[in-house]
Amino acid sequence: MHGLLALRDFSTAKTILHTSVLSSLMSIACEVSAAEDIQFNTDILDLNDRTNIDLSQFSRSGFILPGTYPMQVQVNTLVLPEQRITFYPPDDDPKGSQACLSSNLASQLGLKENKLTELSWWKEGTCLDIRSLAGMEVSGDLGTSTLYISVPQAYLEYNAQNWDPPSRWDEGVPGLLVDYNLTAQSINQRNTASRTDLTGNGTFGANAGPWRLRADWQGRIEDEAVNSRKNLEWSRFYAYRAVPSLGARLSLGQNYLYSDLFDSFRFTGAALNSDDSQLPPNLRGYAPEVVGVAKTNAKVIISQQGRVLYEALVAAGPYRIQDLNDAVTGTLDVRVEEQDGSVNTFKVESSSIPYLTRPGTVRYKLATGRPSYLHDGGQGSVFGAGEFSWGVSNGWSVYGGGISDSYYKAFSLGVGRDLLAFGALSFDASRASATLQDDTLSGASYRLSYSKKFEEYDSQVTFAGYRFSEKNYLSMSEYLDARRYGERVGGSKSLYTATFNKHFREAGLSAYVTYTDQSYWDRPRSNRWNVSLARYFNAGSVKNINLSLNLFRNQEHNQRTRTQNNNSGMYLSLTLPLGRSGTLTTSANNSQNKSTYSARFSDQVDERNHYQLAVSNTSIGGYLSHTADQADQADLTFSASRQENNHTSLGMSARGGATLTPYGGAGHRSAGAGGTRLMVDTSGVPGVPVRGYGNPTRSNAFGKAVIPDVNSYLRTAASIDLESLPANVEAAQSVTQLTLTDGAIGYRTLDVIAGYKAMVVLRLSDGRVPPFGGTVKNEKQQETGIINDGGSVYLSGIRPGGMMVVSWGGAERCTLVMPANLPDDGLATTLDLPCQMLIPDNAAPASGIRLTNTEITPS
Structure with a gap:
């Protein structure tokens, strides 16, 4: 003692x-x-x-006194969130004790529909009779505060690692949210007027039950000595919800047509789409990515038809943006604004992988409404669109669809084939007819797509495709542009696109290649390719040396004038580890017939602060990123550079959000505008470090913390970082798990004792x-x-x-x-x-x- x-x-x-x-x-x-x-x-x-x-409490083996206890529930190997479990004496044993599985808990077991109809109940219909499911066992353990439930696997719906069936999805709690992304830049150049601009985009939202209400905004303020421009607009107002029984998502309001067969355009109306994000991860679709090289600290803006999808400051050197939503389809516009004042623009085709569907299932997308431009409001006639894909067998899928309004009609039909060891292939043909000022244009378009992962060669063709369109073929967006401008503009002729990566593990070498070639009937042809090579090796006592080479070229060919505009470049770098966590990089960069040589040192002050210092033959600069560690802070990025000819620039970005629920509110960093998040209540205790999949954040003065890095329809774990707890705080419960639907605000309480x-x-x-x-x-x-x-x-x-x-x-x-x-x-x-x-x-x-x-x- x-x-x-x-x-x-x-x-x-x-x-x-x-x-x-x-x-x-x-x-x-x-x-x-x-x-x-x-x-x-x-x-x-x-x-x-x-x-x-x-x-x-120890008087009977396995006996738990009748009462209600907070207990974690474990179904087979799956751990469910903590719940209050009541123990009652069973009718045939007044001295005994048996856990009452409520209807709410029974719905979380993930039972198949035919088994749900077989259930019987006791305690006036409030408790599940486990005898109605042969082989089911239930036992409680107060020592671990856990209720163990064993259910034969044959009774359960399909599940995968970190993925739960719809019966376990959580719609979250009611609440309000705001997410923002702000970027400010100031550029000063000798003999030239200085310029300051502030750009931003974000989302306001509200959740009520399964419904998500969202309003997206974007704006830009440019201030020059002789001119000033301001632009703030709402890019869309919409509401959506998951429909788990259909495996689909219903959306109402202003949105974009997300289609695997037809190109994207903005409209106001309603859409019901099969939602791939509700599927297990191995059955989900392809998300586009954007790669390139920044000459200086730069701002990258990715947009589609005027709506900003992504905006961020990136450090000088190669960048690779992979966190775009897999629902994005069609052509993306990329704008890279360098701190030396130069601007580079190009397009990325976010094509889908071959259109295949699981055997015996049907995927579909339906939409109706009125096409509308971002700046001009509604225009065009009411349209209807629909498409489907049917998994005929293990190897074959059939798909097709149509889109139509008063003056435009298009139909498509295709087939997909799983070639097993040889990859996956799909082919489709589309035919469209459009009436423009009493002139009818009719044509066809053909598309071939291929994807293959060569595991034996440690390589993968992520996507390869070709599309050819006849001259009189108009897509829906081309038809809408023709009605808007009074004449046809452009007209796609052919499109080649491919993405390939390969690892040579024995040599420590990896390669990544992307290529896009787009030609038009009456516009200049353009193509873009990017090659990245990287090799890790050791030299004596120096370990993990990295040598990388990036080659890129953007070309535009004007067949009428027989001229060609090229924007090509090369980036070669050698990176050496220096100190405990730092790296020293020397590089040579050639772009637009201009060569620069630089040396950069980057290091982490801690897990939340990363900096980079750079010097070259033409500039000197620095870059600092800070990840929030408090629940009311935002992620911050700072950059500064001084170029030759007395050219200076400063940049700053702030990315964050705030969430308010009936249980409290908190500021937080933002992982995605209007996206899914989890509010953790640390029993009102402030300063408790809470971790999701990223860096931990500490609860605010009211004991609330919001974790924004939450994936929809995937099992999410939130935990208390026990190593960083304050001295007067103890965590009686340190982990919770749940699966949230898209856009939900989850809420969980972790048992924390302070004093x-x-x-x-x-x-x-x-x-x-x-x-x-x-x-x-x-x-x-x-x-x-x-x-x-x-x-x-x-x-x-x-x-x-x-x-x-x-x-x-x-x-x-x-x-x-x-x-x-x-x-x-x-x-x-x-x-x-x-x-x-x-x-x-x-x-x-x-x-x-x-x-x-x-x-x-x-x-």
């Missing part, structure tokens, strides 16, 4: 005390069936008073002490200690003037009030506190237990 006084860590002390109590009980308990009572031989307990013991920790000796009003094994709980019903011999207990969560309740014999017996002034030396002082009786201590031991001094026998 005196050894406990020297312990400085409550978790260690509490573990030792639990182990002492449980090991003593295990050593004296006999092996009896769950239905039999247990007697304890108290002679072998090393206690001063063997008659003052409360072992009621002083000290050894306390409890005394009753008549001088006696509470029995060994009694429990102490605070005002939040959190267990703060277990009583040891002589009424001593090591308590956590002590607050000046706070009150706690002591229980034994299955009832709350007395209360104790903490001193208003607590000693500063904590464990060095033992507190003697009176415990005021609530009910007389004359109740017999709980049913099912008898204490003897000589032997253990079943009752």
Whole structure:
């Protein structure tokens, strides 16, 4: 007992005390069936008073006293969120105890529909009768606060690692949200007017049940000495929700047509689409990515038809943007604004992989509404569009669709084939007819797509495709542009695109290649390719040296004037590890017939702060990124450079958001505008480090923290970083899991106890002490200690003037009030506190237990 006084860590002390109590009980308990009572031989307990013991919770093997307990639920190997589980005596065993599986909990088991109809209930229809599912077993363990449920796998819906069936999805709680991304740049050049611009985009939103209401905005303010321009606009207002029974997403309002057969355009109306994100990860679609090389610290803006999809500051050197939504289809516009004032633009085709569907399933997309331009409002006639894909067998898929309004009609039909070891292939043909000013244009378009992962060669063709369109073929967006401008503009002729990567592991070399070639009937042809080669190797005592080469070219061919515009470049770099975590990179960059040579040093101050210092033959600059560590902060990025000819530039970006629910609110960093997030309540305790899949963030002054890096329809875990807990804080529950639907605001509470920790000796009003094994709980019903011999207990969560309740014999017996002034030396002082009786201590031991001094026998 005196050894406990020297312990400085409550978790260690509490573990030792639990182990002492449980090991003593295990050593004296006999092996009896769950239905039999247990007697304890108290002679072998090393206690001063063997008659003052409360072992009621251990009186039967596996027995849990009737009542309600917060417990984590484990179904087979899957851990569900903590829930309040009630134990009732079953009808055929008044002295027994059985967990009540409510209808809400039963819906989370993931049972197949035919099994749901077989369920029967007891306790007036409120508790599941596990006998209605042959082979199902349920058991509770108070030691781990876990309810174990075993269900035969044949009864359960399909599930995959980190993915749950729809019965376990969580729609979240009602709430409001705002996400923003702001970028400011100031450029000053000798003999030229200085320029300052502020750009931003973001989302305002509200959640109500399964519905998500969103409003996207974007804006730009440019301030020059002789001119100033301001532009702020709402790019779309829309509402959407998941329809799990259909595996689809319903959206209403202003949106973009997301199609695998037809190009994208903006419209106002309604859409019902099969949602690939609701599928297991291995069955989901292809998300586009954008690669390139920045000459200086630069701002990259990715947009589609005027709507900004992505905007960020990137450091000088190669960049690769891979976090675009897989729902994005069609052509993307990329704009790279360098800090030296130059601007580079190009297009990226976000084509889909071959159109294949799982055997026996049908995917579909339906939409109707009125086409509208971002700046001009509604235009065009009401249209309807629909497409489908049917998995005929293991190897074949058939797909097709159509889109039509009063003056335009297009139909498409195709077939996909899984070639197994040779990859996947699809081919489709489309035909369109459009009427423009009494002139009818009709033509066809053909597309071939291929994808293959060559595992034996450690390489992959992510996407390769070719599309050819006849001169009189108009896509829907080309038709809308022709109506808007009064004449046809452009007209796609052919499109080649391919993405390939390969790893040569023995040589430590990796290669990545992308290529796009786009030609038009009456516009200049353009193509773009990018090649990246990287090799890691060791040289003597220097490990992990990286040598990389990036080659790129953007070309535009004007067949009428027989001219060609080229923007090509090369980037060669050698990176050496330097210091504990730093790297030194020397590079040569040639672009637009201009060569630069630079050296850059980058390092991490800690896991949240990363910086880069660069010097070249034409400039000097720096880059700093900061990831928020508090719940009310945003991610920040700073950049500065000085070019030749007295050209200076400064840049800053802030990316964050705020979420408000009926349970509280918090600021936070932002992972995606209007996206899914999880609010964690640390029981009102501030400064608790909470981690998702990224860096941890600390709860705010109200004990709330928002984790934004949450994937929709994938199992998400949130945990407390126990290594970084403040000294006066203890986590009684450190992990929670859930699966959120798209755009949901999840809410979970983690059991955290804050306050002083000290050894306390409890005394009753008549001088006696509470029995060994009694429990102490605070005002939040959190267990703060277990009583040891002589009424001593090591308590956590002590607050000046706070009150706690002591229980034994299955009832709350007395209360104790903490001193208003607590000693500063904590464990060095033992507190003697009176415990005021609530009910007389004359109740017999709980049913099912008898204490003897000589032997253990079943009752």
